[in-house]
Amino acid sequence: MDQAARKPRTRIQIEKRELILEAALEIFAQHGFRGATIDQIADAAGMSKPNLLYYFKSKDDIHRTLIQRLLDTWLAPLREIDDIGDPVTELRSYIRRKLEMARDYPRESRLFANEILQGAPRVLPMLEGELKTLVDEKVEIIRGWMRAGKIARTDPYHLIFAIWATTQHYADFDVQVRAVLGPARDGEGRFEDAARFLEQLFVEGLRVKG
Amino acid sequence: MDQAARKPRTRIQIEKRELILEAALEIFAQHGFRGATIDQIADAAGMSKPNLLYYFKSKDDIHRTLIQRLLDTWLAPLREIDDIGDPVTELRSYIRRKLEMARDYPRESRLFANEILQGAPRVLPMLEGELKTLVDEKVEIIRGWMRAGKIARTDPYHLIFAIWATTQHYADFDVQVRAVLGPARDGEGRFEDAARFLEQLFVEGLRVKG
DNA sequence: GTCTATATGCTGATAGAC
DNA sequence: GTCTATCAGCATATAGAC
Known part of the structure; x- marks a missing residue:
């Protein structure tokens, strides 16, 4: 363009x-x-x-x-969340996409992590502006799902933080993950294990009690 | 001594x-x-x-x-997990302690995050040795709880990773968390919100389906 | 457009007076 | 133990030939 x-x-x-x-x-x-x-x-x-x-x-x-x-592509999955589809499906596919990005673009994840760790000298305005606006918007969608009884009531901001933290962990702390799991679980299997685990954690964690 | x-x-x-x-x-x-x-x-x-x-x-x-x-104090909460008490209580208090550490010792958390991000040049042997041994040991305890039907079956390694990721996120990505939540939710309230959220996520996520 | 040579400033570490 | 002075090495960036 x-x-x-x-x-x-x-x-x-x-x-x-x-x-x-x-x-x-x-x-x-x-x-x-x-x-x-x-x-x-x-x-x-x-x-x-x-x-x-x-x-x-x-x-x-x-x-x-x-x-x-980085920022353009990084936030794409979040932007795609909308309230048209089924909430659980929507969140599940967001988590999946974030995890795929951690696997496929670990360098981008670590570049961003480095920047934030150092106090975000170059992106703080963007975090307080564009990012906050985007998150606020998606939080409203999630709140709507909670009011409609589609998912359990909880803090949507911290839900988003938890999804970011758990998925990016596999890129940012890759060395530690590998060290703890050992050579036996390297490669593709590790990704599927993580995907299964995260799906269970978040889907069960958000299931409506009843 | x-x-x-x-x-x-x-x-x-x-x-x-x-x-x-x-x-x-x-x-x-x-x-x-x-x-x-x-x-x-x-x-x-x-x-x-x-x-x-x-x-x-x-x-x-x-x-x-x-x-x-850092390493001595950092792993203390994990060391304390044992299979004497109630599993859910045990995990809940582990999460709580890790979150308190992120609040009270954010610099230690960021020091460690920096080290891992750079490929753990100074602590890799320790990760593959002492840390792996400790985690393996606690994983066995958690597996025992699952076999006994006390908590839902899932991957104990990734459960531990998820606890690490979500709690340390509040120290390592503090700037981003603050930017997104805005000035309104600074201070003590933020910690309690996070604690409540994480407790719900993990406790519900590990509840045994009945 | 690409190179060699170099100016300039910063950083880790040491020497040596007090 | 603490200071001033300083060295050696490295890193960013530029000058200027080709």
Whole structure:
């Protein structure tokens, strides 16, 4: 759409920038902003440091670009929640999608976790603005389900926090999860175990007593 | 006990070291290992950089000391789980204690989260050894409860992960939690809301279907 | 567009006076 | 024990040749 609205770029420039962003995501996710060096990123992208700085004017510039791009895709699953379908199905598929994202995009999850842990210096306004608005909106939908007796009454904000926490845990604390489960349960089986567990926890936890 | 077994220290030395560790915890928790500087820590501890390095021989030395101390207290609640009492009471009080720790020791939680996010370079052996052994042991207790029909059958490992994730979330993602809840729900009320929610989620989620 | 060389500033750690 | 001064190394970023 407006990918070149502000800064027109050639196709090659765009591709090189993609290459750098891909490499930077890897490095930033593992070492955090301060821990990552431009040298590492340039190495991973297969180019020299000055060459990298020809495409992005600073380390901060790369990081901001990554964060901004992350947020768009990161909140997509939450945006999709609506009150048309069955509440339990709706929540179950949200949890599933969040867990799939933790499996498929662990670096994005860790990039975000790093940013929040450091006090969210670059995204605090977005958290207090766009994110809060979105969550408030979905909380109202969930409250509607509770009033209608479709799911058990509980605090919708903390429900959302719990879904975020449990799913992202598998990306952010992956090292710990692997260490505790041992080599026997690596790979695909682990994901299905987690999915089954989370489905049971949240679905039973929200079942209407009666 | 054996606090001075390896390196005998005077009372003043011990106090200064405490002062430094307290300051370092604050800085490391916020900026991560690489992001923290000795200057910052020395400043926060109210002394000069060379003076600080008189008490700890390196930045890494401070960090290791903090991590080691952290682990002892951090796992205490898990250690206390036993199969003498009522299973639901036992799990409920474990969740409560973990949540209290997230409230009372958020810096310790973030220090640990930073370490794991970076791939656990300093604690991986401990995760694969001591932690795994401890978790395996508690998993057996939980399996016993399930076999006895005291709680619903589910994956005990992922149950523990979920408790860790949801409780530590309030320390590690504190900025985000505050941003989303807004200023209205700051302070003590937030903790009680979280405690109520988590109790409901896990207790109902583990209720035996009848 | 890409390179080598380099300016500039910061950081961990030490030397040595007091 | 605490200070000032300082070293050596590294990291961001730029200059300028090709």
